[in-house]
Amino acid sequence: MNSLKDKTIIVTGGGRGIGAAACKLLADEGANVIVTCRTTDEGLSIEKDILSRNMSAKFISHDVTEEESWQSVIEETLTLFPQIDAVVNNAGNYNFQSILDCTHQSFKSLINTSLDGCFLGLKFGTEAIRRHGKGGSIVMMSSVLAKIGAVNMSALSAAHGGVKLLAKAAACELGPEKIRINSIHPGLVDTYTDEEFKKNYPESLDSLKYEKDNIATIPFQRKASCDEIAEAIRFLVSDESVFMTGAEITIDGGLIAQ
Amino acid sequence: MNRIKNKVAIITGATSVGIGRETALRLSSEGALLIVTGRNEEEGKNTEDMVINQGGKCKYIKHDVSSEENWKEVIQETINIYGSIDYLINNAGQFWIKPISETSLDDFKQICSVNIDGTWLGMKHCLGKMNDGGAIVNVSSLMGQMGLPEGVGYCASKGAVTSMTKSVALEAAKRKIRVNALHPGVIWTTMVGGGEGGDENLKNFFIQETPIRMIGLPEHMADAILFLCASDYITGADINVDGGRLADGSMGSHAE
Numbered sequence: 001m002n003s004l005k006d007k008t009i010i011v012t013g014g015g016r017g018i019g020a021a022a023c024k025l026l027a028d029e030g031a032n033v034i035v036t037c038r039t040t041d042e043g044l045s046i047e048k049d050i051l052s053r054n055m056s057a058k059f060i061s062h063d064v065t066e067e068e069s070w071q072s073v074i075e076e077t078l079t080l081f082p083q084i085d086a087v088v089n090n091a092g093n094y095n096f097q098s099i100l101d102c103t104h105q106s107f108k109s110l111i112n113t114s115l116d117g118c119f120l121g122l123k124f125g126t127e128a129i130r131r132h133g134k135g136g137s138i139v140m141m142s143s144v145l146a147k148i149g150a151v152n153m154s155a156l157s158a159a160h161g162g163v164k165l166l167a168k169a170a171a172c173e174l175g176p177e178k179i180r181i182n183s184i185h186p187g188l189v190d191t192y193t194d195e196e197f198k199k200n201y202p203e204s205l206d207s208l209k210y211e212k213d214n215i216a217t218i219p220f221q222r223k224a225s226c227d228e229i230a231e232a233i234r235f236l237v238s239d240e241s242v243f244m245t246g247a248e249i250t251i252d253g254g255l256i257a258q
Numbered sequence: 259m260n261r262i263k264n265k266v267a268i269i270t271g272a273t274s275v276g277i278g279r280e281t282a283l284r285l286s287s288e289g290a291l292l293i294v295t296g297r298n299e300e301e302g303k304n305t306e307d308m309v310i311n312q313g314g315k316c317k318y319i320k321h322d323v324s325s326e327e328n329w330k331e332v333i334q335e336t337i338n339i340y341g342s343i344d345y346l347i348n349n350a351g352q353f354w355i356k357p358i359s360e361t362s363l364d365d366f367k368q369i370c371s372v373n374i375d376g377t378w379l380g381m382k383h384c385l386g387k388m389n390d391g392g393a394i395v396n397v398s399s400l401m402g403q404m405g406l407p408e409g410v411g412y413c414a415s416k417g418a419v420t421s422m423t424k425s426v427a428l429e430a431a432k433r434k435i436r437v438n439a440l441h442p443g444v445i446w447t448t449m450v451g452g453g454e455g456g457d458e459n460l461k462n463f464f465i466q467e468t469p470i471r472m473i474g475l476p477e478h479m480a481d482a483i484l485f486l487c488a489s490d491y492i493t494g495a496d497i498n499v500d501g502g503r504l505a506d507g508s509m510g511s512h513a514e
Contacts, residue, residue: 168505175469175502219431220491228491235485243443243478245470246505247498254431257424257494 015042135178171246187252220253271350323376443500
């Protein structure tokens, strides 16, 4: 499998969940994968996993909300590989709180990671891709919450709605340079065990019950696997989607078709 | 590559240089076993030969998608040849533009009979015979999501395709059969006055009004159709492969 041979791709939030699955799949398809995240042990673990299969990966510590951190990731990547072909803006935060329970600080924190982080990835990714002038692909991880409302998910909806239209605006602006921007909209994804979720998102424990109660409402009666979302990422960074920009891939088992 | 190895696919409208033929070649290159259909026997045979010449398995069947009898025959012959059905690519379609005041009711019914009835009949008669976990891809259009001056028949019929896709997706979900709509932008085929020997000025016009400054090609659609066939959790979705035209939302705004 070599649909991404010699492409260099930055994946944010690459240490766990969808990001980790994407890093492994893109590497297996021949890409040089830059695994970025804040948690060093997780990022190094994914790098090690990929290297052990004789594929190409490098972990770089990264806070997607900081411009300086983006600058460092781009510069370090370009010391290792000749050019950057794609950026997968996957890093995001989670919040499951009513509007009254969600503090302004929590709201801003969610927006900062999930929307501002995508904006900075778009900005720095575009600059990096422009350096070689051959075009490239930027993938924006949004959600079905960019298309429908849901109880206790106001902050997530606001962030993901912003990401969706940020992608479309960028697609119009950057199309002439062959820089493609598309968004992915997962429904429920089987990302973490309950224990991992409790550790990662202690403020949003009510979400565990919500997700279990709502699986029955998904026409496919199950969550997506991280690998299924990763496959859409692979498609969008590959040359199989060269005429695709400003588009959305919804992967939700039919959730919002009803 | 064998993402869909030995899966059986029916592809309608595969009898000309366009999305259907290119999809046949693409799915075959990934190991699928094909039935290609369409009204033009000579071109249908050509598609069959092209697939076989690249090492694939393919059988052409003459087919008018607006005929229920034809659909029953196509499905029965598919079962006779391969034993089952995994994918249905409802690609056959008709396109023309005409002012609404000059469009007769027969004109309107004609485009609807191909684009709506043809897609509906395919789903109706295939679903019961399809393997669980299969997929239907309905080739709709960007014009199923937006208006086009003098395109009332085309837009209405493609809008119906997009809409019924979601209903059937919900109905088929219990068997894990996925049903999605593909929305091509302008694809350089004979349908829009393009293809080999097409008008270069027209082609340049389309390129300039598309954000990514490219013309869409049948192979771009074939890649997206393969992606939808091979993806296990996407259903009821609209996938636009249009170079950014819907996102731009202002057709022609870039044209000079």
